[in-house]
Amino acid sequence: MSDSADTRPDPADGGHPGYRTEPVSFTRRGGRLNDRQQKSWDLLADTMVVDVPRSGPSTSVDPQYVLDTDALFGRSARLVVEIGSGRGEVLVHAATEAPDTDFLGLEVYKPGVAQTLIGVRHGGLTNVRLAIVNAAEALTTTLPEASVDELWVHFPDPWHKKRHQKRRLVTPAFAHLAARVLKPGGTWRLATDWAEYAEQMAEVVAGSPDFEGGRSERWDGRVLTRFEAKGIAAGREIHDLTAVRR
Template identity: 65%
Template sequence: MTAPTREPANPRFHKEIVSFTRRGGRLTERQQDAWDDLASTYVLDIPRHTSSTSVDPEFQLDLTETFGREASTIMEIGSGRGEALVHAAHENPDINFLGLEVYIPGVAQALVTMRHLGVTNIRFAIVDAAAALATMLPAASLDELRIWFPDPWHKKRHHKRRLITDDFVPLAARVVKPNGVWRLATDWQEYADQMHEVLLSATGFEYSGVWDERFDDRPITRFEGKGIAAGREIRDLSARRINP
């Protein structure tokens, strides 16, 4: 599979607000090698709609076929360079892990680490999470949804680009199984407060209303490390899907 090229700066593709700006960036030699060897196995070939991060709305992923087995499935949105995802997959070989990421060098770096550790229970979808949650994933298909350090979009005029808003709740509720868990973490207090407000009124989820302990199974990712180095507090939150 060839690495998709950078999104053209075409306003047609930006009719809807998205939570990311597409960064290209060259792959290092090691990333390119890993991509050439492993992408056809671990990066899903997704039928597109209007852009290279969209999904054909008719397409639905068959998780059993995708992973070649029936197992619990945990999905991480914005897996970045795969630090948390590859670690979790390595620690939990009986669980299927799905990573959604639009940053191709990040996915390639995750493939490098997967190869190094011999991890095989991850698949990546290079796709806008909003589209994936709306149509690509079967309803009630995830045991857990993780979103670690989503882009905080600090400036007030950019807040509309944040992933975690009230509009995201029905998307999460569609894909998380009854009793499944939705986990979040951020180093940006004002975004943590927004997440808290979103979870407090999240239809279909049960939320304790207090910050969680730091999630044990997450290594310190690059973004978490930057937050800590800057003296920011890390906030973990979670909510449980109730039986509809």
């Protein structure tokens, strides 16, 4: 994660001045792929990475576009969506364990998506798709209402400086979007290594009329990622939360 809170239009985003009126939860980072990532990208991106129609910045999505998830996976199955899937460690593990479930990773960082494709390729997985997209937009319009069985937000960028906290992903407005896409009875899983963000998450869940839940134990499926390992090495405590869509 970058500490920069630059909200100016990014030339990498097409340089659309003033396109985004809200701060986003990410900064664009270098998009260069290493050789292994490039190889997996070349082999798999056409089939595994959603060709998202844009409406401006390169992480945006045309608000008219609605994803047909059954068509995307070529079947009708349980759907898990991970927001900020990073290098894909959790997604690839889960997809390997549950071949009857479909997994969609929403991630703005192309090398992370390409790294995930390495895992997909090595595992011969057919139940994973990825989209390079601002998840907040995807949850607003791209994903159909009540289409998702589980939504995962593991270690969203903490934006720990006071002046940057408006960029945090997990807010009451985001809970509303999570509720929009989750099926009744669907599960929202969250984790963070930032105690004060965990407090915010707990308040968001408790304050939402759409969810029941709060702090929870770590669940087996959330395998250790490189990002979490760094937090642990730095002495931070890990906080998990689980909420159920009413």
